[in-house]
Amino acid sequence: MPFSVTILGSSGALPAYGRFPSAQYVNIQNRHFLIDCGEGTQMQLMRYQIPYQKISHIFISHLHGDHYLGLMGLLFTMHLLHRENDLHLYAPKGLDEIITLQLKHSNSTLRFNIVFHDADTLNQKLIFEDDALTIETIPLIHKIKCCGFLFREKQKPHRIDKGKLPSEILLQHIVILKSGKDIHDDKGNLLYKNENYTILPHHSYSYAYCSDTAYTEQITEQIRGVDLLYHEATFMEQEKDKATETKHSTARQAAAQAKKAGVEKLIIGHFSARYKELQPLLEEAQSIFPKTMLVIEGETIDLDV
């Protein structure tokens, strides 16, 4: 089952060298999510043939233009292509007002319902849960209210070892074995010991998206050990003062965060327009945390392969 992140935008506030502003498509067990939606996201979704009408939840980290200005166009396109399913929208307060005003002035009523959720940018908060995963906000430090999002798969079912399964076993017993439990008869006698018939579940993956933020250790515990961390790296260390002033991070800081939190892999993005070549940012981060990659538009990182 996929646990994948597709990069749609890699640029900071100023799009440059053909790089688009922030947006990522996340597919977790065929649940379809969009994180941030900078200008041009709908064109990127089309270019990379993402099934964007299937996106059920959109998460906007903050209301700087490079993180949400593509949303209105995407909503109109979904509408024109006859979307009918609800769309859940998580964002700091204000986006509902912006959308409502733009709909009013275009005299439009969308064919589908938008369910607005105010994202809590000050506290870690569970904002989504179903049988397969949870999503929490990650409070970040930026010039305006801003949060990241942490996607965690729940424990997956134990896998039945078919070769060992007795032919007379009941379907209801298989369901119990998948949940990891032993099976007893009505009198409490052990019928099937789980470990004899199952293999341990597949790994449950996790992804932390840390959008625009100053370096902060307040997030370290929350993201500890995630399989994949996206952390912005707008600047290089030589522009650290600029990073501090604008509440952004350097590539080195992103890597330090990854190291401190003991994550598996780091991807960095949100590159300033001052950097035409990105290799130096990568090298700066890798000098601290070797398992770092640059976000590259159109590339998909699928953890479950």
Added chain:
Amino acid sequence: MPFSVTILGSSGALPAYGRFPSAQYVNIQNRHFLIDCGEGTQMQLMRYQIPYQKISHIFISHLHGDHYLGLMGLLFTMHLLHRENDLHLYAPKGLDEIITLQLKHSNSTLRFNIVFHDADTLNQKLIFEDDALTIETIPLIHKIKCCGFLFREKQKPHRIDKGKLPSEILLQHIVILKSGKDIHDDKGNLLYKNENYTILPHHSYSYAYCSDTAYTEQITEQIRGVDLLYHEATFMEQEKDKATETKHSTARQAAAQAKKAGVEKLIIGHFSARYKELQPLLEEAQSIFPKTMLVIEGETIDLDV
């Protein structure tokens, strides 16, 4: 002196096949204008190396998303790149409110001043005039308030025929000759007859931008004889019912308008996403008005060459 139109977007409401939504850059005698500003316009301005910080006036035909959703991103980019000059913005009422709300939620104050002008979409109205040109609104018929824009150069100066100019002539007399007048002495005696020393002025060009509109003869007289007409052609004639329903035009109708108004050249655009190949739209229009071209992104039509 340039009188040029650069196409930045050619798509209708749904961007498709890599085509961007409506936007055109107009350079008239080194005055820099933008007409409409669909999503991604700033990327297109960069891609085609347009000096976008020099744009002094932006004209938005109407508040459907595909005609203005790129504006906010462009404003932020101008701001980040330290623009200080005023920017004049002409649009149907409402855009000021949308911009103001988005600035509020991003906690931003632009470095430059936006001068908002409500465009009159119901009457032909002079909205800009300087020593070289005038700009008027063209009332159009669409689902919401919508207008086009008519750019007309004023009469240009007579050109001095240097070979015929007496060496003793005064500078102030040259200025008078350029204005097309004869020169007399204090007693009223003819000193220099204009036609002996000058060549007729260069042609004064005109461009009519007719954005989203149903076919309407109410515009015909206003655009009569323009050198270049942009007329939307969202559909082909076989989709005429759809055009009527959505208050758009067919390629045939655009061509009929060009023919009726006796314009020199026609360019058609705002193509529906149903058309991957555009040649059939061109052929349909050319069957009525041979001097028709498709708008192609990145191409510049310079009339003064």
